[in-house]
Amino acid sequence: MILTRQTPTRTSRATLILTGLLGFLICTIIFSIGIGAVKIEPLQVLGILARAIGLDLGIAFESQQEAVMLIIRLPRVLLGILVGAALALSGAVMQGLFRNPLADPGLIGVSSGAALAAVAMIVLGVTVFNANNLLALPVAAFAGGLATTLLVYRVLSQNGRVMVGTMLLAGIAIAALSGAATGLLTFVATDAQLRSITFWSLGSLGGATWETLGVAAPFLVLTLLIMLRFSRALNAFTLGEAEAGHLGVDVERIKLAAIVVTALAVGAAVSVVGIIGFVGLIVPHLLRISLGADHRFLLPGCILLGSSLLLCADLIARTIVAPAELPIGIVTALLGAPFFLWMLIKSRQVGA
Amino acid sequence: MKNRVLAVFSSLALVSLALAQTVTVTDAEGKQISISDTSRVLTLGGPVTEIVFALGQGEKVIATDTSSYFPAAVGALPKVGYQRSLSSEGIVAQKPSLILTTTEAGPPAAIKQLRETGITTLILAADPSVQGAKNKIIAIGKVFGVQPRAEALARGIDLDLAQAKAYFTQIKKKPKVLFVYARGAGTLLASGTGSAADGMIKLAGAVNAITGYEGYKPLTSEAVVAAAPDAVLFLTDGLKSIGGVEGALKLPGIALTPAGKNKRIVDMDDLYTLSFGPRLGKAVIDLTFLLHPELKRPSGL
Numbered sequence: 227m228i229l230t231r232q233t234p235t236r237t238s239r240a241t242l243i244l245t246g247l248l249g250f251l252i253c254t255i256i257f258s259i260g261i262g263a264v265k266i267e268p269l270q271v272l273g274i275l276a277r278a279i280g281l282d283l284g285i286a287f288e289s290q291q292e293a294v295m296l297i298i299r300l301p302r303v304l305l306g307i308l309v310g311a312a313l314a315l316s317g318a319v320m321q322g323l324f325r326n327p328l329a330d331p332g333l334i335g336v337s338s339g340a341a342l343a344a345v346a347m348i349v350l351g352v353t354v355f356n357a358n359n360l361l362a363l364p365v366a367a368f369a370g371g372l373a374t375t376l377l378v379y380r381v382l383s384q385n386g387r388v389m390v391g392t393m394l395l396a397g398i399a400i401a402a403l404s405g406a407a408t409g410l411l412t413f414v415a416t417d418a419q420l421r422s423i424t425f426w427s428l429g430s431l432g433g434a435t436w437e438t439l440g441v442a443a444p445f446l447v448l449t450l451l452i453m454l455r456f457s458r459a460l461n462a463f464t465l466g467e468a469e470a471g472h473l474g475v476d477v478e479r480i481k482l483a484a485i486v487v488t489a490l491a492v493g494a495a496v497s498v499v500g501i502i503g504f505v506g507l508i509v510p511h512l513l514r515i516s517l518g519a520d521h522r523f524l525l526p527g528c529i530l531l532g533s534s535l536l537l538c539a540d541l542i543a544r545t546i547v548a549p550a551e552l553p554i555g556i557v558t559a560l561l562g563a564p565f566f567l568w569m570l571i572k573s574r575q576v577g578a
Numbered sequence: 579m580k581n582r583v584l585a586v587f588s589s590l591a592l593v594s595l596a597l598a599q600t601v602t603v604t605d606a607e608g609k610q611i612s613i614s615d616t617s618r619v620l621t622l623g624g625p626v627t628e629i630v631f632a633l634g635q636g637e638k639v640i641a642t643d644t645s646s647y648f649p650a651a652v653g654a655l656p657k658v659g660y661q662r663s664l665s666s667e668g669i670v671a672q673k674p675s676l677i678l679t680t681t682e683a684g685p686p687a688a689i690k691q692l693r694e695t696g697i698t699t700l701i702l703a704a705d706p707s708v709q710g711a712k713n714k715i716i717a718i719g720k721v722f723g724v725q726p727r728a729e730a731l732a733r734g735i736d737l738d739l740a741q742a743k744a745y746f747t748q749i750k751k752k753p754k755v756l757f758v759y760a761r762g763a764g765t766l767l768a769s770g771t772g773s774a775a776d777g778m779i780k781l782a783g784a785v786n787a788i789t790g791y792e793g794y795k796p797l798t799s800e801a802v803v804a805a806a807p808d809a810v811l812f813l814t815d816g817l818k819s820i821g822g823v824e825g826a827l828k829l830p831g832i833a834l835t836p837a838g839k840n841k842r843i844v845d846m847d848d849l850y851t852l853s854f855g856p857r858l859g860k861a862v863i864d865l866t867f868l869l870h871p872e873l874k875r876p877s878g879l
Contacts (some may be wrong), residue, residue, distance in 0.1 A: 263671035293695040294670050416793060418682065421662040425685060432665050433687030435694070549641075549668025550659030 240523040243516055247530035251307075254534040258303045258541055263548045264294040271295065302434040306540050307533040308446040309431070309495045310505060314532020315453050316488040317506030318513075318524055322460035323484050324390055330507040331492040333397035334485055335374035338404040340496040343370020344426045348419050349411040361441060364497035367426070371493035374400060379485060388481045390467070428553030429500035431540045442498045449491035450529060456484055457521035464519060502555050504562030505536055511569060603720050606681045606703040613676060613698055613721055620674035622661040622683045625855030626702070627652055629715050630678065632731055632856035635722045641672040643683075648849050648857075666691035678718065680704040706774035706854040708781070711735060715856060731856055738859020739781065741879070742866040746783025749870050755779045756787040756807035756837065758797060758826075760816035766797040766829065768805075774852040779811070782865035799831030806835050809842040809869055813852070817845040844868045 260266045266274070266287070273285030274292050316331040324333070332338060344367040378396050382389050412423055425433070459480045462470035471477045495502075513527040536554075539561065543554040600614040619638045621627040627646035630639055636651055643661040646652050658668045661679065666688045669677065677692060677699040693699055700721065702714050712732040719728020746752075757775035759767040769775040770791035779786050787807035810832060812820075820826055823843045832838040846868065850861050867875045 263665075263668040290670060290673060290695075294667060297694045298667050298670070298691050413796070418662055418684070421660075422685065424663065433685060435687060435691060438687070544665060544667065547659075549656065549665065549671055550644075551663075551665035551668065 236518070240517050240520070244523065244527055244530065247527060247534070251530050251534040251537075254537045254541075255303060255307070258306070258537045259295060259299055261541060262294070262299060262544060264291055266291050266295055266299075297435075301436050301439045302431050302540070303537065305434040305439050305442065305498065306431050306537045308443060308450075309499050309502070310533035310536025311450055311529040312446050312491040312495045312532075313502065313506040313536070314509035314528040315450060315525060316491050317532075318510035318521070318528045319453050319456055319460065319484050319488055320506070321510050322456075322463055322521060323481060324394060325463060325466075326394060327511065328507075329394065331488055332401065332501075332503075332506070333394065334489060335378045335397060335400040335404070336371040336489045336492045337496045337501045338401045338408075339374025340367040340371030340493055341426045341501050342374075342404040342408050343367050344497075344500075345408050345411050345423050346370075348422045348426075349415045361437070364438065364441065367497035368493045371496055372489055374404070375485065375489040375493075387478060388485070390481070424553060426500040428555035429502035429558075430543070430551070430553050430555075431499055432544070432551055433498070438498050442494050445490055445494035449487050449494070452483075452487050453491065454525050454529075456480065457525050460521040460525075500553075500555065502536070502539075502558055504558045504566070505532055505539075508562050508566055508569075509535060511566075601720055601723065603700055603717050605701050607701075611698065611700050613700065615675035615698070616722055618673060618675040620658070620669060620672055620677045621646060622658075622664070622677065622679035623704075624648065624849045625711070625714065625853040626678050626680060626718070628849070628853070628855040628857065629718045629731075630722075633715075633719055633722060633724050633727055635724070638722075640674060641669075645849070664688045666695070670695055670697065676700065676721070678702075678721065680714070706852070707777060708735065708739065708854070708858065711854045711856070711858045735856075735859040738863055742782060742859075742863045745863075745873050746866050746870055749783070749872055753784045753808040753869050754787040754806065755784045755809050755811050755869055756802065756805055756835075757811045758816070759794060760812060760820050762819045763821075763825070763829070766820075767794040768797040768801065769794055774854060775811070777854070778851060778862065778865060779869075781862045782869050784809075784869045797829075799829075802829075802831035803834050807837045808840075809844055810835075810837045811865075811869070812843070812845040813848045814845045815848060817843070842871070 256268055256271065259271050260268055269285055270287040270291060273283050273287055274295050276283045277292070278296060313331060320329040320331055320333055321327055323329070344363050347363060347366045378393065378400055379388070382393050382396055408427070412420065415423060459470070459475050462473045462475045467477050509528055509532045510524065513524050513531060517523045517527050539557045540554050543552045543557045546552060600612050602610045602612050605611050616638055618640045619630065619635070620641045621630055621639055622643045624645045624647070627639065627642050628648055630636060631649050631651065636649070639652070639655060641656040641658055642652050643659060643664070644657050645661050656672060658672065659665060661683045663685065664683060669692060674697060677697055679699070680702050682704045683689060683701065689699070689701070702717055703710060705713065712735060715728050715732045716725070719725045757769040757779060759769065768788055769786065770788050770793055771786060772792040773794065776786050787805035788801070810826065812826065817823070817826060820829065823841065826843045827833055827838055827841065837843065846861070846865060849855070850857055851865070863879065867873055
């Protein structure tokens with residue numbers, strides 16, 4: 227296809243950048259596992275991993291380091307990789323689908339719906355589930371996110387066609403609505419409840435356990451794999467919906483599939499770590515500058531850069547006020563928002 | 579003679595055995611928690627920290643949370659964040675042999691992670707009541723093997739409460755008290771029934787001016803006027819945040835109440851007033867005299 231043909235230099239440049247991103251991710255993973263309130267040297271990381279699978283490399287480490295790495299940090303890093311990848315990739319898919327650079331995964335209502343469901347459960351004390359079950363809230367959040375997306379979709383699709391432009395506006399309205407409902411619940415919440423609400427509205431990887439990872443990982447991995455397959459269709463979409471149709475893309479089917487899969491991915495992410503802003507918005511932008519708009523490179527790039535940036539943000543969140551911890555959403559917004567503004571100013575200068 | 583020496587030695591041996599022995603304490607869920615090492619204790623929550631220090635075990639505390647600011651000695655200890663938003667890793671890094679806390683500590687995921695790392699964690703019922711305070715003191719006494727001291731501390735609370743009662747029963751009319759939780763003039767919450775503040779007001783021989791709801795609700799000027807309190811009680815930091823007594827008198831509605839007209843605006847420290855810890859009895863005595871200005875406080879009490 228004409229659309230996806232690239233000059234060899236362009237392709238090799240993209241491959242080079244992707245390899246660089248992979249290297250960056252590996253470095254971030256090693257640092258993320260090693261750095262924290264309890265320090266673990268890179269060699270000790272290897273030693274502990276080897277011990278976990280029954281090998282003794284003769285590297286000395288304390289049992290406290292082993293416990294921290296295997297029980298607290300490893301699930302946290304793995305969850306960070308998956309969530310960062312899911313948020314960035316969903317952002318790229320949404321931006322490609324809506325042909326709007328301001329689109330982000332929150333647009334289809336999934337994150338605000340999920341947070342609202344979680345907050346409602348905390349404040350109204352819905353005890354349908356066992357209160358001690360750590361999975362009750364994530365399940366409620368996931369259901370809330372999907373339900374909201376379904377609502378947005380039903381309201382805006384006519385005869386099986388999705389009005390993409392209207393959906394952007396609907397996303398803003400839905401966000402305002404659930405923001406108001408969350409505000410109302412915050413108003414009546416107690417001190418303890420407010421603390422739990424902070425977790426949902428600002429996000430944290432601190433709750434990562436093997437159990438939560440085991441529940442969220444299948445959704446996240448599966449949706450990541452499916453989203454990678456949208457690259458050719460999204461390339462066609464850059465020309466416009468009608469043109470994509472002429473090129474043989476089943477436009478309505480792709481739109482529906484993309485919305486459902488992003489809702490699943492973001493819903494799963496929000497349900498275990500709360501709302502983490504800016505990753506889904508900024509990562510695709512950053513990559514478009516260096517990689518160009520070809521989704522065949524952009525999408526894998528989002529997985530690599532999204533996960534490394536989220537791990538970096540988490541590293542900052544859990545070390546900057548150690549031994550306490552900042553909500554990660556504060557870090558991503560503090561770094562992301564100024565960066566986004568700088569990017570806007572720069573692109574305007576280029577445009578003029 | 580020889581037998582007596584033997585007896586002394588064997589009883590000494592028994593004592594040292596008891597010191598090294600594992601104690602079993604029942605936690606808030608009714609589970610039996612075995613505790614053998616109290617050499618490095620991490621306390622989370624103001625009242626728990628206070629109790630450990632009140633039982634003379636303060637030197638075993640290696641770190642606390644930000645809600646623990648009494649006694650002054652805890653100021654020098656590392657703080658692992660606020661007890662309701664803990665991070666497990668920061669706690670593990672302090673290498674505690676025992677974590678002592680209440681059901682107020684969270685989030686649940688952090689507590690779960692701590693338990694999984696194998697650190698002995700004793701979670702007592704938060705229960706802001708007289709019985710709750712005594713239960714915590716007795717349980718913590720058991721943890722450190724200082725039961726007699728814990729029982730004396732718990733008895734002291736009862737004695738103080740009885741003393742406060744002996745004073746306030748001299749006054750026939752119970753004052754109506756409005757408790758306001760303030761964090762700046764924009765955040766004013768009035769306590770209804772069932773809160774720790776409500777409990778303290780009752781213990782000090784007064785009545786809560788608001789009985790229409792449970793817990794805290796935002797303060798409205800009309801509700802204040804309708805409640806017609808004889809005194810308004812603030813936490814010291816809260817009163818400061820709205821500009822002291824002057825600021826409190828300017829709050830909408832307050833000036834129209836008996837409390838406003840008689841300038842009966844009083845304040846007490848946060849932890850001291852609301853934590854239901856080892857100083858509960860003393861706090862109730864102080865509050866009794868604050869809320870009953872007719873009573874003359876004898877020197878030495």
